Amino acid sequence: METAQVINNEEMVLALAGNPNSGKTTVFNSLTGAHQHVGNWPGVTVEKKEGRFVAEGKVVRVIDLPGTYSLGAYSEDEAVARNYVLFEKPDVVINIVDATNLERNLYLTVQLLEMGVNVVLALNMYDELQTRQIKIDVTKLSELLGVPVVSTVATRNQGMKELVGRALQVAKAGNREPLKINYGKEIEPELVAIEQDILSVPELAARIDPRWLAVKVLEGDEGILEELEKYPGLEHLLDKRHEIVNRLENLWGEDVESLITELRYGFIGGVTKKSVKRSQTVEDRLSLSDKIDRVVTNRYLGIPIFLLAMWAAFQFTFKVGEPFVVGIEGFFEWFGAATGTWMVNVGAYGLLNSLIVDGIIGGLGAVLVFIPNIFLLFFAISLLEDSGYMARAAYIMDRFMHCLGLHGKSFIPLMIGFGCNVPAIMATRTLENKRDRLITILINPLMSCAARLPVYVLFAGAFFSAHQGLVIFSLYLLGLVLAILMGLVLKRFLFSGETSHFVMELPPYRIPTLKSTFIHMWERGSSFIRKAGTIIFIVVVLIWLLSNLPVGVEYASQESVLGRIGSFVAPVFGPAGFGNWEAATALIFGILAKEVVVGTLGVIYGAQEAGLTEVISQFWTPLSAYAFMVMTLIYIPCVAVIATIKRETNSWGWTFFAVGYSLVLGWLMAVLVYQVGSLFGFS
Amino acid sequence: MGSRVLPLGFLQAGQDAVIKKFNHGRGFCRRLTEMGFVRGARVRVVKNDIGGPLIVTTGDGRLAIGRGMAMRILVEEVEQQ
Numbered sequence: 001m002e003t004a005q006v007i008n009n010e011e012m013v014l015a016l017a018g019n020p021n022s023g024k025t026t027v028f029n030s031l032t033g034a035h036q037h038v039g040n041w042p043g044v045t046v047e048k049k050e051g052r053f054v055a056e057g058k059v060v061r062v063i064d065l066p067g068t069y070s071l072g073a074y075s076e077d078e079a080v081a082r083n084y085v086l087f088e089k090p091d092v093v094i095n096i097v098d099a100t101n102l103e104r105n106l107y108l109t110v111q112l113l114e115m116g117v118n119v120v121l122a123l124n125m126y127d128e129l130q131t132r133q134i135k136i137d138v139t140k141l142s143e144l145l146g147v148p149v150v151s152t153v154a155t156r157n158q159g160m161k162e163l164v165g166r167a168l169q170v171a172k173a174g175n176r177e178p179l180k181i182n183y184g185k186e187i188e189p190e191l192v193a194i195e196q197d198i199l200s201v202p203e204l205a206a207r208i209d210p211r212w213l214a215v216k217v218l219e220g221d222e223g224i225l226e227e228l229e230k231y232p233g234l235e236h237l238l239d240k241r242h243e244i245v246n247r248l249e250n251l252w253g254e255d256v257e258s259l260i261t262e263l264r265y266g267f268i269g270g271v272t273k274k275s276v277k278r279s280q281t282v283e284d285r286l287s288l289s290d291k292i293d294r295v296v297t298n299r300y301l302g303i304p305i306f307l308l309a310m311w312a313a314f315q316f317t318f319k320v321g322e323p324f325v326v327g328i329e330g331f332f333e334w335f336g337a338a339t340g341t342w343m344v345n346v347g348a349y350g351l352l353n354s355l356i357v358d359g360i361i362g363g364l365g366a367v368l369v370f371i372p373n374i375f376l377l378f379f380a381i382s383l384l385e386d387s388g389y390m391a392r393a394a395y396i397m398d399r400f401m402h403c404l405g406l407h408g409k410s411f412i413p414l415m416i417g418f419g420c421n422v423p424a425i426m427a428t429r430t431l432e433n434k435r436d437r438l439i440t441i442l443i444n445p446l447m448s449c450a451a452r453l454p455v456y457v458l459f460a461g462a463f464f465s466a467h468q469g470l471v472i473f474s475l476y477l478l479g480l481v482l483a484i485l486m487g488l489v490l491k492r493f494l495f496s497g498e499t500s501h502f503v504m505e506l507p508p509y510r511i512p513t514l515k516s517t518f519i520h521m522w523e524r525g526s527s528f529i530r531k532a533g534t535i536i537f538i539v540v541v542l543i544w545l546l547s548n549l550p551v552g553v554e555y556a557s558q559e560s561v562l563g564r565i566g567s568f569v570a571p572v573f574g575p576a577g578f579g580n581w582e583a584a585t586a587l588i589f590g591i592l593a594k595e596v597v598v599g600t601l602g603v604i605y606g607a608q609e610a611g612l613t614e615v616i617s618q619f620w621t622p623l624s625a626y627a628f629m630v631m632t633l634i635y636i637p638c639v640a641v642i643a644t645i646k647r648e649t650n651s652w653g654w655t656f657f658a659v660g661y662s663l664v665l666g667w668l669m670a671v672l673v674y675q676v677g678s679l680f681g682f683s
Numbered sequence: 684m685g686s687r688v689l690p691l692g693f694l695q696a697g698q699d700a701v702i703k704k705f706n707h708g709r710g711f712c713r714r715l716t717e718m719g720f721v722r723g724a725r726v727r728v729v730k731n732d733i734g735g736p737l738i739v740t741t742g743d744g745r746l747a748i749g750r751g752m753a754m755r756i757l758v759e760e761v762e763q764q
Binding site: 069074104254255261299391408505506507 | 713714
């Protein structure tokens with residue numbers, strides 16, 4: 001008997017499914033720890049999270065499916081989740097369910113069960129049942145649903161071992177029978193009829209359970225219908241469906257989709273009646289969350305509280321970040337000087353020395369200095385999201401979003417835009433209405449992202465040092481106001497149509513675990529840095545190159561290619577108060593990545609960030625500085641954002657529009673600020 | 684008794700009702716019904732301030748529903764349990 005464990009080469013695939021806010025991510029992190037990575041589902045813009053762990057000598061691959069309430073084809077998230085389970089056939093699906101909101105969560109469960117896939121239910125947030133005086137008979141629930149149920153408290157890592165054990169057990173046991181819900185005496189015969197049609201195509205019936213397909217057909221699932229029409233013998237299915245649907249709808253006066261949903265809930269109701277006991281009346285169930293909401297969503301207090309939360313987030317980002325920023329600053333200064341000296345000692349000077357010290361170290365340093373602020377900002381945003389407050393913010397802002405013809409759900413992507421516009425624009429996926437989505441994407445770059453922060457800090461620090469925070473806050477506010485105005489304009493002139501439907505879950509307030517918030521912050525922050533790392537590095541070298549051409553020219557002078565480009569564009573900015581080539585050049589490179597604006601100025605003025613402040617104060621005035629910051633706030637989003645806009649809108653037209661309007665608007669506002677300011681004698 | 688049928692948007696905070704009918708276009712129901720807002724479901728209005736969305740509950744979970752939608756959901760008032 002071998003003493004060493006033999007690792008079975010067979011890999012087991014485990015998928016995680018569940019509602020948003022059910023604790024699915026916590027379970028995923030708990031299972032996979034550091035062994036996870038994020039990618040994209042092919043062909044769509046949905047995030048794909050994968051990881052792995054080892055259990056019982058086997059390597060288990062974990063796929064975290066997008067959080068969904070259902071498995072229709074109504075949104076990309078749902079389609080991705082559904083298709084994965086249907087076609088990739090994972091060995092087992094762990095369905096994470098919020099025990100305190102069982103009925104709603106079981107809606108997804110029932111759909112999984114109808115698909116006939118192996119399921120283990122994780123009854124999560126089990127600890128909260130006690131406070132709400134709810135008792136769930138786990139054994140009964142398991143019996144009624146026909147699947148193992150494990151109670152868990154993912155945030156405290158309770159129940160995880162058992163969960164994994166059961167999952168592996170189930171996976172080995174092979175396939176199970178799909179759940180059959182009785183849809184009533186009118187619908188059942190129709191289902192059988194459709195099933196017959198499907199059985200006539202044997203290879204299809206072998207792949208997917210015919211009854212499940214029949215239910216989907218009746219439901220009118222577009223994705224499935226499209227798929228099915230491709231099979232010979234099933235082309236008439238759509239017409240057949242129309243006929244059945246008309247008949248049933250005339251009978252009931254209600255559309256078939258809703259009926260099927262109702263019947264599913266009927267089944268769920270039956271299950272919960274027998275397995276869940278509540279000791280409280282509906283009235284008593286005013287939880288702590290509701291009490292907090294009384295204040296937070298109060299019509300008078302709501303907005304001030306929200307502004308307070310935002311202000312606190314900013315203060316946190318800057319005040320706490322300050323010591324770190326200073327530290328990094330100092331490090332790069334030292335590093336640059338030390339490397340320069342070392343290189344001279346080693347005999348490398350001239351261009352190479354300059355490339356390394358001025359170009360790479362100088363440029364990178366000017367930008368990386370702001371990493372602490374960026375991470376702290378993402379931390380604050382993650383905290384607000386995970387605690388459940390973001391949903392309330394969306395509720396509060398819904399009133400105002402209506403003026404834009406949007407609704408509260410558009411608010412969350414705009415909030416994320418304060419961190420980085422790339423994930424923010426990707427977050428618009430949750431908006432089902434295309435028009436809303438487009439508007440939210442187009443105004444998103446006006447939400448001042450973290451990359452523009454270095455510019456503000458530099459100029460505000462140089463000219464308004466005492467009121468730094470206030471000045472920077474004013475810029476963010478300006479961005480917000482402009483976003484609102486732009487939204488109004490877009491709504492009036494480009495899009496008209498019905499207002500869309502606002503439905504959003506308000507999850508109970510939860511104290512997010514430090515670990516999960518850190519992971520969130522890390523995910524967003526590190527992708528931001530990776531983008532920064534690659535693009536910025538390339539750009540920095542490019543700038544250095546252009547500053548040294550044509551050969552022999554004085555480094556980063558007006559005669560270099562860099563300077564020439566800037567000089568060419570500079571006059572355009574005359575009316576805005578910064579018609580010098582240095583500013584123009586920095587702005588041009590800011591198109592590639594906003595962080596580079598400061599780096600470019602650093603290279604041009606031949607100084608590190610610390611020295612840059614002094615140099616700036618000599619060449620600029622407070623007013624022109626403010627105008628410049630306004631321009632930076634508004635003009636063309638960076639390359640990464642442009643690419644994201646193209647990807648999410650799938651249209652070059654709208655992408656160019658976004659680029660164009662921001663340029664024009666930016667210039668107009670900068671000029672406005674400068675001219676009006678001059679009139680008031682602020683120069 | 685005599686409970687009346689009226690749009691959800693007209694209910695006051697604290698009132699209970701049972702969903703009777705949706706005055707709707709196609710996509711209207713989907714999100715709602717997925718969340719448990721089906722005909723026959725019992726709901727309670729948690730908050731209903733002028734101009735803003737409503738906050739309602741089917742027992743557990745709180746849902747924010749736009750005013751426009753709330754006016755298209757017809758419910759029947761019931762006594763509180």
